[in-house]
Amino acid sequence: MAKKDEKAGYRLLKLFRRNFVAGMLVVVPLVIAAWLLWWVFSSVDSVLQPAIEAIFGREIQGLGFAIFLVLIYITGVVASNYLGKKIINFTETLARRVPIFRQLYIGAKQVVEGLSGTGMNKAAFREVVFVEFPRPGMTTIAFVTNIIKDKDGKKYYGLYVPTAPVPTSGYFEVATEEQVIHTSISIDEGIKIVVSSGMILPDKVATGKLAIEGEPESLADAFTSLGKGEPKSMADAFKSLGKPESTAQDEHKQT
8 A cells, every 4th residue: 555655656746747847848938038028128228218218208118119129120221222321331331440349340240140141141050960079979060151162162161060058159160061961950940959958859850961952841751752761860860970871862862
């Protein structure tokens, strides 16, 4: 009887722990996201509150943030026409001549363009790949930021290797085409992997020495049609990095 009670108590404790962890995975990200949004809102709103108080005689919560959004929109409208582009180019030319401010401005502009996807030729993430890092024999996830070729046509990949769990810091590496393992992981999935420190992983991933195109669903059908069965699991994908010639994509190339 005592053993049955002990087993029942253990099952209840295990059920409580599982449900508590599941609740944390839902609530904590929501709280963090809400806090970040509130922090951005409060910070931006507080900047214009002195001017609002001088005009209306009191602070109006949220009006500063609304004015900030309107100013961004107006700036976008101005930047879209011919005269506005001339003014912005002239302003940027002046900014680039200031020694310290120049580096800060160029760096901030490239980061914004990369995250927004408007600077595809500069810093936007194009693809998620696997590379050996930080030493041979160890593999990590990396984002392709650019592709360049030398005078002989040899291809080099500009790679951003993020640190977990904060992907905004990391390392920039240059790798040859032979050192890069292409994957079917999307950019969003890659960021989730880094932020979660690997706790969130795709169920299946396709790898190969050639760039993988298309959605993961179509890739699953393609791999199945090649006679290789289901795409590799995440663990199998990492194990096979040292044998790229055995991937289904390379076999397909040989046929």
